Amino acid sequence: MPQIARTSPSPGPSPATAPVADDARVSQRRNVVVAAKLLGTGAGTPVLCAADNISEGGIHVQVSQRFAVALGERIEVVLDPGPDAPHLAHLRGEIRFATVVRTEPQRDTLPPGVGLGLRFDQPLYL
Numbered sequence: 001m002p003q004i005a006r007t008s009p010s011p012g013p014s015p016a017t018a019p020v021a022d023d024a025r026v027s028q029r030r031n032v033v034v035a036a037k038l039l040g041t042g043a044g045t046p047v048l049c050a051a052d053n054i055s056e057g058g059i060h061v062q063v064s065q066r067f068a069v070a071l072g073e074r075i076e077v078v079l080d081p082g083p084d085a086p087h088l089a090h091l092r093g094e095i096r097f098a099t100v101v102r103t104e105p106q107r108d109t110l111p112p113g114v115g116l117g118l119r120f121d122q123p124l125y126l
Helices: 086-091
Strands: 034-039 047-054 058-064 074-080 095-106 113-120
Touching: 034 058, 058 074, 058 095, 074 113
Parallel strands: none
Antiparallel strands: 034 047, 034 074, 047 058, 058 113, 074 095, 095 113
16 A cells, blocks of 8 residues: 655745735735725625725725725725826726725724725736
8 A cells, every 4th residue: 555645734934934914916006096986895885985006906995994894805896087097097987806805994094994905806907
């Protein structure tokens, strides 16, 4: 009977090489304020919010605490770039599917809200 090689589970990356949450994006962030609408948040109605930065792979939006969503939740994002972001006009009205990969209380905003890091299923072409 052949022997089966047994291996111990990998301990994972060492703390020195573990990824840092702030460095999770692989594409460059663009600091731009863009209106957005989130659908499928469990709120029953679309959630209007503002994105404060965007990249090809994701977006960071700020929502009211009452519309906070859970990590891993799937939502739809509809962007509405205004006249201050003409380079993003091609994204207006497009529905992008995303996953919540980060939530962070925003205590320094009035009213206090929640920052959501969303990863797009398909990259944007900026």
